[in-house]
Amino acid sequence: xxxxxxxxxxxxxxxxxxxxxxxxxxxxxxxxxxxxxxxxxxxxxxxxxxxxxxxxxxxxxxxxxxxxxxxxxxxxxxxxxxxxxxxxxxxxxxxxxxxxxxxxxxxxxxxxxxxxxxxxxxxxxxxxxxxxxxxxxxxxxxxxxxxxxxxxxxxxxxxxxxxxxxxxxxxxxxxxxxxxxxxxxxxxxxxxxxxxxxxxxxxxxxxxxxxxxxxxxxxxxxxxxxxxxxxxxxxxxxxxxxxxxxxxxxxxxxxxxxxxxxxxxxxxxxxxxxxxxxxxxxxxxxxxxxxx
Amino acid sequence: xxxxxxxxxxxxxxxxxxxxxxxxxxxxxxxxxxxxxxxxxxxxxxxxxxxxxxxxxxxxxxxxxxxxxxxxxxxxxxxxxxxxxxxxxxxxxxxxxxxxxxxxxxxxxxxxxxxxxxxxxxxxxxxxxxxxxxxxxxxxxxxxxxxxxxxxxxxxxxxxxxxxxxxxxxxxxxxxxxxxxxxxxxxxxxxxxxxxxxxxxxxxxxxxxxxxxxxxxxxxxxxxxxxxxxxxxxxxxxxxxxxxxxxxxxxxxxxxxxxxxxxxxxxxxxxxxxxxxxxxxxxxxxxxxxxxxxxxxxxxxxxxxxxxxxxxxxxxxxxxxxxxxxxxxxxxxxxxxxxxxxxxxxxxxxxxxxxxxxxxxxxxxxxxxxxxxxxxxxxxxxxxxxxxxxxxxxxxxxxxxxxxxxxxxxxxxxxxxxxxxxxxx
Numbered sequence: 001x002x003x004x005x006x007x008x009x010x011x012x013x014x015x016x017x018x019x020x021x022x023x024x025x026x027x028x029x030x031x032x033x034x035x036x037x038x039x040x041x042x043x044x045x046x047x048x049x050x051x052x053x054x055x056x057x058x059x060x061x062x063x064x065x066x067x068x069x070x071x072x073x074x075x076x077x078x079x080x081x082x083x084x085x086x087x088x089x090x091x092x093x094x095x096x097x098x099x100x101x102x103x104x105x106x107x108x109x110x111x112x113x114x115x116x117x118x119x120x121x122x123x124x125x126x127x128x129x130x131x132x133x134x135x136x137x138x139x140x141x142x143x144x145x146x147x148x149x150x151x152x153x154x155x156x157x158x159x160x161x162x163x164x165x166x167x168x169x170x171x172x173x174x175x176x177x178x179x180x181x182x183x184x185x186x187x188x189x190x191x192x193x194x195x196x197x198x199x200x201x202x203x204x205x206x207x208x209x210x211x212x213x214x215x216x217x218x219x220x221x222x223x224x225x226x227x228x229x230x231x232x233x234x235x236x237x238x239x240x241x242x243x244x245x246x247x248x249x250x251x252x253x254x255x256x257x258x259x260x261x262x263x264x265x266x267x268x269x270x271x272x273x274x275x276x277x278x279x280x281x282x283x284x285x286x287x288x289x290x291x292x
Numbered sequence: 293x294x295x296x297x298x299x300x301x302x303x304x305x306x307x308x309x310x311x312x313x314x315x316x317x318x319x320x321x322x323x324x325x326x327x328x329x330x331x332x333x334x335x336x337x338x339x340x341x342x343x344x345x346x347x348x349x350x351x352x353x354x355x356x357x358x359x360x361x362x363x364x365x366x367x368x369x370x371x372x373x374x375x376x377x378x379x380x381x382x383x384x385x386x387x388x389x390x391x392x393x394x395x396x397x398x399x400x401x402x403x404x405x406x407x408x409x410x411x412x413x414x415x416x417x418x419x420x421x422x423x424x425x426x427x428x429x430x431x432x433x434x435x436x437x438x439x440x441x442x443x444x445x446x447x448x449x450x451x452x453x454x455x456x457x458x459x460x461x462x463x464x465x466x467x468x469x470x471x472x473x474x475x476x477x478x479x480x481x482x483x484x485x486x487x488x489x490x491x492x493x494x495x496x497x498x499x500x501x502x503x504x505x506x507x508x509x510x511x512x513x514x515x516x517x518x519x520x521x522x523x524x525x526x527x528x529x530x531x532x533x534x535x536x537x538x539x540x541x542x543x544x545x546x547x548x549x550x551x552x553x554x555x556x557x558x559x560x561x562x563x564x565x566x567x568x569x570x571x572x573x574x575x576x577x578x579x580x581x582x583x584x585x586x587x588x589x590x591x592x593x594x595x596x597x598x599x600x601x602x603x604x605x606x607x608x609x610x611x612x613x614x615x616x617x618x619x620x621x622x623x624x625x626x627x628x629x630x631x632x633x634x635x636x637x638x639x640x641x642x643x644x645x646x647x648x649x650x651x652x653x654x655x656x657x658x659x660x661x662x663x664x665x666x667x668x669x670x671x672x673x674x675x676x677x678x679x680x681x682x683x684x685x686x687x688x689x690x691x692x693x694x695x696x697x698x699x700x701x702x703x704x705x706x707x708x709x710x711x712x713x714x715x716x717x
Contacts, residue, residue, distance in 0.1 A: 041714045042381050043407045128547040148489070149546025151692055237491060238546050239689025254378045257678030257711045258403075 029271075036264035043258065054265030064240060065266060068248040069273075072224060075244060078159055079166075079223040084215045086163060087170035092200070094171070095178050105175065109168035116165050120232020123161045124148070127233075151241035154234045158242060162229045166222070170215045177211030178204065213285040217278055224274045245270050327363040330616045332623060335369045335383070335390035337376030337606065341640055342368075348636050352626045356619065364619060384409050384611075391614040392623055397440060397604035399677045401432050404609070410437040411610040416621060418628040421646035428671065429604035438607035439624050440645045445586070445660035445669070446601040448500065448566040449575075452583035454481060455563065462587030464595035466532055473540050476563050484537045485562035486545030487553030488691060491684035494545075497537060497566045497589075498683045499673075501530040503601050504591035507670035514673055517708050524701040531697055533591050537566060538691055545691065550574075558582050569656055570605075573641055586656040588663055600663045603672035604645075676711030679704060 036054055040047035058065050094104045111119060127147035135144035147157045181204055189199050227246040230236060236243035236251070243251075249270065253263035338345065349366045356362045369390065371379050377400070380393055384407075395404060404410050412435045413419065419427070419436050430438045450462060458479060463469040473483045488494045505527050506513045516522030524530075542548075542562055550567075551574065557565045558579035569586055576582060588598040608627060614620045627633060628646050637644065638651040653661075663669060686703055689695040695703075 039714065041403075042385055043403055043409070045407060146544050146546060149544055149692070151694060235489075235491070237685075237688050238488070238692045239491075239685050239687075239694060241689065241692065241694060251681070256681045256707070257676065257714045258381070259710070259714050 032264045032267055035261050036268045038261040039259070040261045041258045042253070042260040047261065050261070054262045055269065057262065058266050058269055064243070065245075065248055067240065068243045068245050071242065072226070072244045075155075075158070075226065076220060076223040079162060079226075080216055080219045082159065083163055083166050083170060083219050083223075084212065086167045087215065088174050088212075090167060090171045091174035091178055092204075095175060105172070108171055111165050112168040114165070116161070116228040117232045119165050120161060120229060123157070123164070124233055127157055148234055149238055151238060154238070154242050158230055158233055161233055162223075162226065165229065166219070170218065173211050173215055173218075174208065177208035181207045209285070209288060213282065216281060216285065220278050220281060221274060224270065224277075327357060327361045329363045329365070330619050331365045331367060332392065332616060332619055333367045333369070333390040334623070335371075335376075335380060335393035336608075337371060337373045337394050339370045339372055342370050344636065344639050345370075348627075348632070349623075351632060352623055355626065356622060360622075362619060364623075366623075387613075389611040389613050391616060391620040392608060392610055394441065394606050394608055395438065397429050397438060397607040398672050398674055399680065401430070401437060401607075402674070403677075405432050405437055409609075409611065411612045411614075411617075413437060413439065413610065413621075413624070416625055418625045418646070421628050421630075421648060423645060423647070425602060425671075426604060426645045429602075430607055438609040439627055440604040440607045441627070441642065442570070442606040443604045443643045443645045444569060444601070445643065445657060445664055446500075446568045446603055446672075447586045447588045447660055447663070448564055449557065449568070449571070449656075450564045450585045450587055451557070451560060451562075452585040454560060455585065462585065463590050464588075464598045465590050465593045466536065467593055469533070469536060469590050473536070477540070482540075482542050482562040483564060484541040485548075485553060485557050485565040486538070486541035486691075487548040487550060487556075487565075487567075488545035488688055489547065489549040489552075491688050493550060493553070493567065494687035494691065495680060495684035496568065497534050498530060498687060499680075500566065500589040500601060501533045501591045502527060503670055503673055504589060504597045504599050505529050506673060507599055508594060508597040509592070514675075518712065520709065520712065524704045528697070528701070529592055533589060534687070534690075546688075554578060569654075569660070572654065572656065584656045586660045588668055596668070598668065600660050600669040601672055602664065602669050676708060678711040678714075679707045682707035 037049055037051060038047045039050045039054075090108055094101060094108070097104055131143045131145075131147060135141055145153045147153050185203055185207070186199060189203050194202070225246055226244050227250070230242055230244050230247055231250075234242045236247045240248075245266070249263050249266045252266060253260050334349070336345065346368065349368065353364045353366070356364050376394070377396075380390075380395070383389060389409065395401065401410070410432075414436045416436075418439060422430075422436075422440070426440050426443050427436065429443070430436055430440050454476075455461070458475050458481075460472050460475060463472050476483045486494075509529070510527055513522055513527055516526070542556070548556065550571065553565065553567070554571050554574040555578045556562065557567075558575045566589065569584075572584055575584060586600075588600045591597040608624055610617070610620045610624055627636075628648065630648050633646070634649050634651055637649050641654070643653065643657055644651070682703055686695060686700045690697075690700060
């Protein structure tokens with residue numbers, strides 16, 4: 001009886017947030033599921049149910065979609081490794097500072113407070129105006145690249161922008177985790193004569209594994225759905241060289257033939273992929289975590 | 293219990309709000325002397341002309357009040373052109389249609405008409421004033437369904453000053469174009485400005501070359517594509533001029549958008565730019581002394597292939613669901629009012645579309661009109677929107693070398709077939 005009461009109280013606290021989540025995410029998502037079975041073009045008043053035809057077409061007869069999926073996978077791979085690696089590195093470095101800790105923490109977290117669209121315009125300026133200028137006036141000739149126009153370099157530009165915007169957030173999570181390590185463990189390791197690297201490898205890292213699980217989960221989740229960074233910087237271009245799945249869906253729904261139903265089907269496929277991969281990731285990593 | 297109370301209160305507040313909003317619209321009938329109140333929702337993709345239209349609508353309000361005793365309030369919505377189409381479609385689909393809205397004559401009229409979102413305006417007074425050539429562009433299924441605002445005589449832009457410095461005249465064939473390019477290069481002038489950051493700009497090359505090739509050599513192309521029997525392989529000649537432009541263009545085109553491109557062109561960084569006269573205002577802002585020329589793009593060694601594109605882009609339509617249809621029609625007719633219309637169109641730097649537009653036009657419009665007078669012109673081709681979008685992406689990729697002509701042809705054929713599939717339901 002007491003348990004039930006407790007649960008009710010907890011649920012009441014969640015209710016406002018859940019209500020909004022339900023109305024604006026779950027309801028619209030189920031709408032998307034419904035439209036994915038139709039051939040609606042966003043304009044016509046009537047449309048037909050086409051069953052799974054949209055799904056079949058997306059997976060078998062749409063090289064552009066598959067190509068955007070592959071590009072997204074490449075991006076996700078790079079982001080999971082780099083974003084978590086860099087965030088962890090920054091967290092360790094910032095934690096190692098004495099007095100100026102809050103300063104550096106704020107500094108690295110700052111880009112996270114800007115919208116990536118705005119960040120995109122700033123970096124656009126850097127890539128197209130500042131870097132060529134620097135290359136022209138210094139010895140750093142390698143900076144003079146077509147950062148936005150070359151398919152290879154534009155991938156790096158997108159990575160740089162995303163990392164710049166995203167690393168700070170994960171860094172905060174890792175800092176919190178590092179601070180949660182009991183000092184006694186670190187001290188006894190130091191007394192036993194462990195060096196800084198050994199301490200990190202055998203004590204700190206295993207202790208912060210739960211944070212790594214969260215970090216990888218967040219990165220996986222957000223990188224699969226990446227839109228704003230690519231949209232602001234390259235718009236998926238040149239051509240479709242840097243088109244990620246979200247951008248491909250957006251283009252299908254609003255730019256090309258307005259195949260809204262078909263775009264919804266692609267969105268559902270993306271959802272299923274993200275869902276499966278993050279579930280597997282959580283399952284695998286949860287098993288490896290230690291209880292402190 | 294408390295929760296239920298809160299919900300109840302919320303519900304009451306919400307329903308009150310709707311009642312209030314509904315009440316406002318019903319204040320129509322009053323004593324005969326008090327003017328009738330009408331609210332019009334107007335949706336235009338012209339944020340750059342906000343001021344001009346607001347002033348113009350004030351004039352309309354005064355006229356409507358004086359002549360019909362109707363007090364009109366106009367709720368003007370002006371989103372950016374690149375988002376306007378999405379916003380408009382969502383509004384229409386959610387049964388929240390603006391009374392009067394702008395759309396693209398060539399790209400949007402067919403699909404909007406088929407979906408039933410356009411009123412038949414054939415019997416309206418403004419139709420009598422329209423030039424025949426312009427009227428054709430807003431006629432669909434035998435009915436005039438929109439009022440043309442922006443009409444164009446479109447060719448690529450060139451820098452008249454650079455051309456006259458080297459005694460060049462706009463080339464009419466590919467061979468002449470090669471000679472012009474050779475002269476420019478010998479004098480260290482970049483022949484073409486490339487601004488490919490926004491994909492609609494490279495797409496313009498294909499629009500002009502396809503128009504020229506189709507109109508001069510393959511007039512049945514559009515019909516055969518719509519019948520599902522044609523292929524872009526039939527008009528492969530379109531790539532000749534595109535290759536020539538890309539090979540002789542400025543460096544790093546993907547870092548340059550339309551604004552930066554206008555500045556570069558105005559500052560004489562290149563002699564020619566495949567863009568359109570709609571950029572004139574932006575270019576002249578950078579360099580007021582710039583002498584802009586407009587010429588037809590050569591597409592083959594047959595001079596007849598170099599033609600000016602006659603197009604109507606932004607047009608004004610009336611929603612058939614408008615609750616204040618008569619006032620909406622009055623507003624549309626007032627756009628082509630006998631006395632007020634000419635100053636508006638002149639201030640907007642639009643081309644004349646109707647008989648009352650007697651103002652003097654710009655030199656580049658005159659230049660294009662000379663070609664039109666010689667019969668070197670064609671009506672803009674009715675391509676499906678999806679094909680234009682696909683062309684834009686493909687030409688960007690073509691420049692970077694990641695797709696071949698074969699792949700472009702296949703992709704465009706597929707995009708066309710897709711558009712037939714979506715249009716037919």
